Amino acid sequence: xxxxxxxxxxxxxxxxxxxxxxxxxxxxxxxxxxxxxxxxxxxxxxxxxxxxxxxxxxxxxxxxxxxxxxxxxxxxxxxxxxxxxxxxxxxxxxxxxxxxxxxxxxxxxxxxxxxxxxxxxxxxxxxxxxxxxxxxxxxxxxxxxxxxxxxxxxxxxxxxxxxxxxxxxxxxxxxxxxxxxxxxxxxxxxxxxxxxxxxxxxxxxxxxxxxxxxxxxxxxxxxxxxxxxxxxxxxxxxxxxxxxxxxxxxxxxxxxx
Numbered sequence: 012x013x014x015x016x017x018x019x020x021x022x023x024x025x026x027x028x029x030x031x032x033x034x035x036x037x038x039x040x041x042x043x044x045x046x047x048x049x050x051x052x053x054x055x056x057x058x059x060x061x062x063x064x065x066x067x068x069x070x071x072x073x074x075x076x077x078x079x080x081x082x083x084x085x086x087x088x089x090x091x092x093x094x095x096x097x098x099x100x101x102x103x104x105x106x107x108x109x110x111x112x113x114x115x116x117x118x119x120x121x122x123x124x125x126x127x128x129x130x131x132x133x134x135x136x137x138x139x140x141x142x143x144x145x146x147x148x149x150x151x152x153x154x155x156x157x158x159x160x161x162x163x164x165x166x167x168x169x170x171x172x173x174x175x176x177x178x179x180x181x182x183x184x185x186x187x188x189x190x191x192x193x194x195x196x197x198x199x200x201x202x203x204x205x206x207x208x209x210x211x212x213x214x215x216x217x218x219x220x221x222x223x224x225x226x227x228x229x230x231x232x233x234x235x236x237x238x239x240x241x242x243x244x245x246x247x248x249x250x251x252x253x254x255x256x257x258x259x260x261x262x263x264x265x266x267x268x
Contacts, residue, residue: 012068012071012072012075012119012123013068013071014071016071016075016118016119017071017074017075017078020075020078020079020115021078023115024049024078024079024082025046027082027085027109027113028042028045028046028085031085031086031088031089033089037092037180038088038089038092040176040177040179040180041088041092041094041180042085042088042089044177044178044180045081045084045085045088048081048161048165049077049078049080049081051161051164052077052080052081052154052157052158052160052161053074053077053078053157055077055156055157055158055160055161056073056074056076056077056153056154056156056157057070057073057074057077058231058235059073059153059156059157059229059231059232060073060153062229062230062231063229063231072123072126072127072150073150073153073154075127076126076127076130076131076150076153076154077154077157077158079106079110079127079131080103080106080130080131080134080154080158081102081106082105082106082109082110082131083100083101083102083103083104083105083106083107083108083109084102084105084106086105086109087099087100087102087105088180094180094181095183096135097207101135102135103131103132103133103134103135103136104132106131107128107131107132110127110128110131116128122146125144125147126146126147126150127150129143129144129147129150129151130147130150130151130153130154131154133151133155134151134154134155134158135158137204137206137207138204139151139152139155152228152229153228153229155226155228156227156228156229156232157232159223159226159227159232160232160235160236162220163220163223163236163239163241163245164239164241165178165181166181166217166220166245167239167241167244167245169181170217170244170245170248171244171248183213183216185210185211185212185213185215185216186211186212186213187212187213188212188213188214189214189250190211190212190214191212191214191215191218191249191250191255192209192210192211192215192218193254194209195209195215195218195219195222196218196254196255196258198222199218199221199222199258199261199262200257200258200261202225202265203222203225204222204225204226205218205219205222206219207219214249214250217245217248217249218249218258220245221242221245221246221258221262224236224242224262224265224266225265233266236266237266237267242259242262242263242266243259243263246258246259
């Protein structure tokens with residue numbers, strides 16, 4: 012890939028997203044939220060890529076993956092007024108359909124298209140198949156880390172500034188009760204991933220997000236999570252119980268090592 016292609020993709024992307032602009036304040040807030048999320052994920056993936064000394068061509072390819080990773084979110088929110096894949100559709104699959112219908116990737120080589128599509132397909136999955144081709148696997152790992160970095164940033168902002176209208180689209184509808192699942196506590200202490208199917212309230216969702224720490228692929232990402240203090244900031248919004256304090260200590264120890 013070369014720089015002019017990336018510029019053309021970025022111009023296309025913003026023309027595409029503008030087609031979803033709405034006079035409905037709720038929809039417009041969701042569309043702008045995802046535009047800004049995409050910008051930050053592009054910045055994240057570039058910083059991670061630079062930390063790995065990727066070639067300029069691979070940085071351009073990574074930027075394109077990040078630019079299109081949430082393409083399905085714009086149609087999803089317009090149609091369903093929700094970003095909840097479990098209640099609507101898988102936004103990665105929606106995005107892949109949009110890429111296919113528009114033909115925007117047709118200027119790229121077959122290898123480049125395969126890398127982009129594979130990375131998008133798996134960016135939101137719980138597990139990443141290790142059987143993927145090596146380069147597909149690398150770019151999938153890049154977008155998963157870059158995406159998680161910004162999702163953690165956004166949720167920390169939401170948890171600490173819940174009345175900010177800009178983050179209203181992140182409301183989950185889950186009950187905000189003081190309980191939390193011991194399944195998450197045990198999984199976190201055992202350094203295991205957690206499942207959305209076990210989420211029963213807001214505290215469970217926070218613990219689920221904290222479990223992402225064990226799915227981070229690159230040292231830069233872990234260092235950035237530590238630098239931003241995301242773990243402590245999320246735990247500050249959870250009940251200060253003995254078992255959760257133990258989980259916090261375990262996570263902080265994991266990330267520091």
